[in-house]
Amino acid sequence: MVENLERISRLVAGSEIEGVVLQKLKENVDHRGSFTEVYNHRWNLDLDAVQWSYVKSDANVFRGLHFHKRHDEYFCIVSGHCQLGLKDMRPSSPTYLNWQLYELHGDDLAALVFPRGLLHGWYFFTPSVHLQAVSESYVDYGKDDNWGVYWKDPALGIPWGFTHPVISNRAGDFPDLDSFIEAIGDF
Numbered sequence: 288m289v290e291n292l293e294r295i296s297r298l299v300a301g302s303e304i305e306g307v308v309l310q311k312l313k314e315n316v317d318h319r320g321s322f323t324e325v326y327n328h329r330w331n332l333d334l335d336a337v338q339w340s341y342v343k344s345d346a347n348v349f350r351g352l353h354f355h356k357r358h359d360e361y362f363c364i365v366s367g368h369c370q371l372g373l374k375d376m377r378p379s380s381p382t383y384l385n386w387q388l389y390e391l392h393g394d395d396l397a398a399l400v401f402p403r404g405l406l407h408g409w410y411f412f413t414p415s416v417h418l419q420a421v422s423e424s425y426v427d428y429g430k431d432d433n434w435g436v437y438w439k440d441p442a443l444g445i446p447w448g449f450t451h452p453v454i455s456n457r458a459g460d461f462p463d464l465d466s467f468i469e470a471i472g473d474f
Contacts (some may be wrong), residue, residue, distance in 0.1 A: 294368075296397035300446060301387035304375045304405065308332055309389065310470070323396055325363055325418060332357050332400045336420035344369075344411040347450035351408020352443075352461065354434040358423035360407065361400050366393035367415025372403035372445050377404035378473065383450070386445050406436055410449055432472060435461035 295301070298309065308328055314323045328389070344350065344367075354376060362371060374386040389399060401407065409417075423432075435458060436443065442464040462470065 294392045294394045295387065296364075296395045299388050299390050300371075301373075302385045303382055304331040304373055304385050304387055304401070305380050305382045306333060306402040307373060307387065307405075308400045310400060312390070312398060314396055318459060320342070323373045325365075325396075325398060326361065326420070332361070332398075333402060334361055334400050334420065335422045336361060337419050338424040338452045340419045340421075342417050342419055344409075345453070346411060346413050346415075347449070347451075347453050349408060349449070349454050349458070350408045351458065352406045352436045352438050353408065354471070355403055355421075355423075355432050355434065356408050356434075357403055357432050359400070359402050360422075361398055361420035362391075362409070362417060363396065363419075364415055364417045365392050365396070365399040367417075368392050368412045369409050369415055369417070370411045370412070370448060370452075371399060371402055372407065372447065374406040374443060374445065375404070376406055376468070377402075380404070386443065388445065388447075406443075408438055408460050410447065410452055422470045435468065436464050436467045437461040440464045 371389045440463045
C-alpha cells in the first residue's frame with residue numbers, strides 16, 4: 288500500500304467497487320472563516336439520507352466491520368485522519384468481493400458514499416470527528432440488519448495498516464467472513 292503523505296483524501300489501495308463515490312468538497316474561505324457544503328442533492332449521489340450523526344473517535348480506534356442489507360451510507364471526516372475499508376458482498380454485483388482502502392483527511396474534505404451490501408469499517412490514526420448519514424435510521428433497522436465481520440480475518444484480503452486497534456466488545460465477537468456469508472444468505 289502506498290503511504291499517503293500528502294494529506295489528500297483518496298483511494299490508496301484496492302480495485303473498483305460499483306456504486307462507491309468519493310465526492311470532493313469545496314471549502315470556501317474568506318476573512319471570516321470558511322463554508323463547505325457537505326451534501327447537495329444536485330450531486331446525484333445515490334443516497335436518500337434520513338439520519339445524520341456527528342461522531343467523535345479517539346486515536347487508534349477501529350469501528351467495524353459493519354454490514355447492512357437495506358441502507359446506503361455517507362461518511363465525511365471533518366477533522367483528523369482515518370482509513371476506511373470497503374468490501375463488496377453483493378453476489379449480483381460485477382465487483383463482488385472487491386475491496387478498497389481510502390485515506391481521508393479533515394484537511395482535504397471529501398465525502399465517501401457507498402451502497403448497501405458492502406462491509407465497511409474505519410480506523411482513526413488521530414482523534415477525529417466525522418459526519419455519517421444513513422438511508423434508514425438506526426431505530427428502524429435494529430438487530431435484523433446490523434451485521435459484522437471480524438476485521439482481522441485474512442480471508443477479507445484487506446491490508447489494513449494497523450495491528451492492535453481499540454474495538455468494541457461487539458466487534459471483537461463478530462464472525463469470520465465464511466460464517467458471515469453463510470449467515471446472511473442471499474439479499
